[in-house]
Amino acid sequence: MLLTIRNALHTSRLREQRDHLLAEVKQRYRMIGSDEKIQNVFALIERAAKVDSKVLITGESGVGKDLVARAIHYNSSRTEFPFVVMNCSAIPETLIESELFGYKKGAFSGADHDHPGRFQQAHRGTLFFDEIADMSLMMQAKVLRVLEDGAVTMLGSAETRQVDVRLIAATNKDLQQEIENGNFRSDLYYRLNVIPIHVPPLRERKEDIQPLAEYFLEEICRVHGLSQKRFAGNVWPLLQNHNWPGNVRELNNVVERAAVLSFDRIIDVALLREALQAATPQPPAAKSTSREQTLEEARAAFERAFILKKLNEHDWEIIVTAEALGINRTSLWKKMQMLGIKK
Incomplete structure (x- = not known):
């Protein structure tokens, strides 16, 4: 009898801890807005959370596509199970298959243990494909097969394993245009959309x-242990007149920069203007030396500043930045290494 009571108390405490953690997660990833367009997004999130259908989230970089995906998951019946992210633009093509499907020990050189892939990690939960348009056609075909069969095969294994996964995908590209250009499979698009x-x-x-x-200001002060700050009443025209190419992510970064650098409890227009200007790197001034700057040095300085500017505009997404620069991803990596560019 005593053991039964202890087990019941332990289960109750675990349930309370779980509910508390879920409440914290929902607060962290909650979305804010009263505009009609974002309210329509909230309504779709609510409807999507009630079913297991696949979701395709579109929008520019920095608008919060990942927040939409998390909001759907944490308000669904799968909330107690994993939310697993697969960033298709961040993982090299040579590694994406092993990351997605996993591998058995001895499958290849260096595979010294079994490694479950993202599909298995997300079993009974949600798998979020971020920037799915950057996935190669070969991998798209393999993902489509999993969606059709509901099963995966780890590299180095002949065994097929069933997976129960809710799939959500996101992209900042026009997938219809990508289909026309031959970069995205139409059958996968219709499966996801x-x-x-x-x-x-x-x-x-x-x-x-x-x-x-x-x-953002309230959360930043809480997370960094800063005294609570507030904005001066006249800052809003400055923020509302800014174009926000980096969207909500850029706004968060500007607010964080201003909050951390402010010595006062009130953040004024001057400090916010500095924070906004800092978001766009300026070309470095030529060093004062006894000799003039050479053409090669001037070109390198300009190239470094220009690449940094483009990286910031595209939230350091290498593939997107490379496309904007008109070069391939490998060339961009080499230039970043040569010019000493690091995030």
Whole structure:
């Protein structure tokens, strides 16, 4: 009898801890906005969370596509199971298959243990494909096969394993155009595009800038252990007139920069203007030396500043930045190494 009571108390404590952690996660990833466009997004999130259908989230970099995916997961029946992220633009093509499907010990040189892939890690939960348009056609075909069969095969194994996974995908590209260009499979697109959700850019929902900035400031002060700060009443025209190419992510970074650098409890226009200017790197001034700068040095300085500017504009997404620069991903990596560019 005593053992039964102890087990019941232990189970109750675990349930309380779980509920507390879930509440913290939901608070951390909650979305804010009263604009009609973002309210439509909230309504779609609520509907998507009630079913297991696949979701395709579109929108520019920095709008919060990952927040939409998390909001769907944490408000669904799968909330107690893993939310696993697969960033298709961040993992090299040579590694993506082993990361996605896993591998058995001895499958290849260096495989000294069994490693479950993202599909297995997300069993009974949600697998989020971020920037799915950057996935190669070969991998798209393999993902399509998993969606059709509901099973995966680890590298180095002949055994097929069933997986129960809810799939959510996101991209900042026009997939219809990618299909026309031969870069994305139409059959995979139609499989994914069951519930489409488009997240609007921040410049199209400017009335949300103030509540977002105030929320970010409160959270940043709490996380960094800073005394609570507030914005001066005259800062809002400055923030609302900014175009926000980096969207909500850029706003968060600007607020964090201003909060950390501010010695006062009130963040004024001058400090925010500095924070906004710092978001766009300026070409470094030529060093004062006894000799003039050579053409090669001037070219390298300009190239470094220009690449940094483009990286910041595209949130350091290598593939997207390389496309904007008109070069391939490998060339961009080499230039970053040569010019000493690090995040």
